[in-house]
Amino acid sequence: MEPQGEKPGEADGVRLTPQLLKARSGEFSLESILLLKLRGLGLVDLGCLGECLGLEWLDLSGNALTQLGPLASLRQLAVLNVADNQLTGLEPLAACENLRSLNAAGNLLASPGQLQCLAGLRGLEHLRLRDPLARLSNPLCASPAYWAAVRELLPGLKVIDGERVTGRGSEFYQLCRDLDRCLRPSTSLGPGAAEAQPWVEPGYWESWPARSSSILEEACRQFQATLQECRDLDRQAHDSLAQAEQALNPAGTTSSFVF
Structure with a gap:
């Protein structure tokens, strides 16, 4: 029988106390704490965390939190990580x-x-709701339209799930996403998937105009040397990616690169 007044799981969880916060931060006053890393402590209750009025950076990831009530008083908080908890609301x-x-x-x-x-929250620019590398997500992310819905709801966001959606760089993220799809083995993309094709036709770099001067010949020689360096780097990159994929996916499962 559970003790009266305790919620299921609280008896086995950790509740934040002033002593614990001071020990973790090295500060003598809760209001003096600017940064707290409370990852993976088995927290179920944020206790007196709301008294850390000067807190600017907070990591609560990897706990068992179901609500964030005490955070409402943290007006200076700028960076918050509550990944891998049991939150149903924010x-x-x-x-x-x-x-x-x-x-x-x-x-x-x-x-x-x-x-x-x-x-x-007019200053909110970065929001992460899913993290494929850490295999973390939310039920709302299962909808194909969730990304567009989040952008419409929070138009001030610049980065969603690690991908820049506005301003300089957003095109680069789209390019990386497209490259990721092309770089995966065709077997992982399903039957009939097309292999990634070279950007130029075979022999494109091998055709040269008639060399009419020593200056042009030297330029062609230097270009050929640079081209060979690029080919060597491409081979090294391919080998490194293959090794990384094997290390990250020993069972043969597929993965994607997240930027």
């Missing part, structure tokens, strides 16, 4: 007016509407 964060970056991957957020509480 409502207390609506009061974190200086929040710029939020990682909420690996929780139980089921619909874009649960992000409505973030709409008033």
Whole structure:
């Protein structure tokens, strides 16, 4: 029989206390703490964390949190990581007016509407709801339209799930995503998938105009040397990628590169 007043799981979890926070930060006053790394401590209750009024950077990832109530008083908080918890809502964060970056991957957020509480955070630019490398996601990410829905709900975001969506660099992320799809073995993409094709036709770099001067001949020689260096680098990159894929996926499962 569970003790009266305790929620299921709390008896086995950790509750934050002033002593624990001071020990982790090395500060004598809770209000003096600017940075806290509380990852993987088995936390189920944030306790007195709301008294750390000067907190700017907070890592609560890898715990067993179901709510973030005490964070509502942290008006200076700029960077927050609550990945890999059991959160079904983010409502207390609506009061974190200086929040710029939020990682909420690996929780139980089921619909874009649960992000409505973030709409008033004008400084929020970075939001992560899924992390393929760490195999963390949220139920809402299963919808093919979730990315577009998040962008419409939070138009001020510059980066979603590690991918830049506006400004300089967004085209680069799209290019990397396209390259990722092309670089995967065709077997991992399903029957009938096309192999990645060379950017230029075979022999494109082998045709040269008639060499009419020593200067042109030297330029061609240097270009050929540079071209060979590029081929060597391409071979080394291919070998490195193959080794990395084998190390990360020993069972033969596929993966993608996340930027």
